[in-house]
Amino acid sequence: MNHHQDNWYTVTDPSVLDTPALLVYPERVQHNIDAAIHLVGDPSRLRPHIKTHKTQEVTELLIRSGVHQFKCATIAEAELLGICKAKDVLLAYQPVGPKLKRFLALIEHYPDTQYACLTDTIAAAQEIAHAAQQANIVLPVFIDLNVGMNRTGIAPEDALSLVDFCLQQSSIQLAGLHAYDGHIRHPDPIERKQICDAAFARTKALQKKIEDQYGSTLSIIAGGSPSFPIHAQRENMVCSPGTFVYWDHGYASLFPEQPFIPAALVLTRIISLPAPGMICTDLGHKSVAAENPLDKRVVFLNAPELKAISQSEEHLVLAAPENHTYRPGDILYGLPMHICPTCALYERAITIIRHQVEGEWMIRARDRKIQY
Incomplete structure (x- = not known):
């Protein structure tokens, strides 16, 4: 199949479709999944975010392609992944208030899925640890790092006290570091890599400090679709793009060097x-x-x-x-x-x-x- 044919999108009989409608082209979705796995080298290094598609069918395409780690941002997305029996799910969000209670209920109901979440403050980590203790579970957590996005996370240089707190808790397990750099969108690939490398160096420096101080090497989950090809070249880390499954005009225009196609x-x-x-x-x-x-x-x-x-x-x-x-x-x-x-x-x-x-x-x- 020629994925780049000019009229790939046309429907032979559109009269059967009411509008507006969202159309998805499964063969092109599979092309993008294959391209992502080829880029990263091994599906075990891929933890795609399901925020783009939010569907069971795309999740199942990814699982059949060898992907078993996922990321999500909402409890509903986390539950969908449980329904799909995804093995490993990171709620890339710090659950507070009722969301934390919902998350723990989800964990109990979907035992085939290993769930984890983010934390970026001692106060929130304390609440998560207490709730996990009450539920009689050990909950994996990732430290959410702010590497310039300025949306969530703690600066890597300030994170050691949070790391220390998490390591002292019996009801949470410090599973790794999470560094989302969605703000890095420079259209020039060389400049984008320089900015991305500088941001990632802060995460690596924290990883080294933790290794030196506690003797533990934490895994790193980093990046989104814009920085995916850059992080894919690093060793011993997991990439977490999301938009790549469908792609869109925005990313296609900004990042024409990436191997993905609109789906x-x-x-x-x-x-x-x-x-x-x-x-x-x-x-x-x-x-x-x-x-x-x-x-x-x-x-x-x-x-x-x-x-x-x-x-x-x-x-x-x-x-x-x-x-x-x-x-x-x-x-x-x-x-x-x-x-x-x-x-x-x-x-x-x-x-x-x-x-x-x-x-x-x-x-x-x-x-x-x-x-x-």
């Missing part, structure tokens, strides 16, 4: 011609991620000349040449700038194989709660 898009129809040089589609805020500026939300593969001029909840208005021939009912295939939040807007994805509608994948973990 999901949004299908929309023209519903009105409100004025000369204007067409309106049914691709509103509720159908494609809208966190980017208006002109950086979606591009249309079969109509790249169309440019967004306004968007509301259920409508996207596009500028078109005044002599255009578009009509209501015409189909547009849109490649989202950011596929991850776009997927979360849909309850199901329609699967397309060789231009035919094949079935659907429920996006089960888009919900805040499955059972626990």
Whole structure:
């Protein structure tokens, strides 16, 4: 199969599909999984984040490809991985309050899955340790390091006291270090590597201090999709990209050197011609991620000349040449700038194989709660 053919996205009979719809192309998903494993060399070094797809089917494709470690950000995603009997799951989030209680209930209900979570403060680690003790379990934890993202985590230079606290607790097991560097997105691969290496050096320095002080070498989980090829070249560490399974226009534009191909898009129809040089589609805020500026939300593969001029909840208005021939009912295939939040807007994805509608994948973990 030629994964780069110009019309890979077209559906032979789109009349059977209501719009807006999320389309996923399983053969291209498998291509991306294979490319990731080839890049990292061994599926045991891959811990993909399921935040992008949130589906049982993609998880099962990864498991069948030899991937047994996963990352997630929500309790629902963690539960989906338990349903899939994933062997090793990291909740890449520090659970506090009711989320911690839900997480422990999940652990009890899915004994075939080894769960772990993040922590970045002694106060939160103390709460996690106490809850684990009450549940009569030993819970693996990873120290969440802030290497420049400034979202969560503790600076590597300040983390030794937290490490010391965790090592003293009988109900938690210090399993490793977690360093997410999603802020590193420089378009030049050489400069991106320099920035990434500098951030990673701080994590390695902490790992060395812990080894010297406690005689224990902690594993490292690092990176997302932008830095994945860089971390893939390092020894003795685990990579955790997420977007690679579907890819999107944003990453394809920023990182053309990466071996991934778009595997999901949004299908929309023209519903009105409100004025000369204007067409309106049914691709509103509720159908494609809208966190980017208006002109950086979606591009249309079969109509790249169309440019967004306004968007509301259920409508996207596009500028078109005044002599255009578009009509209501015409189909547009849109490649989202950011596929991850776009997927979360849909309850199901329609699967397309060789231009035919094949079935659907429920996006089960888009919900805040499955059972626990």
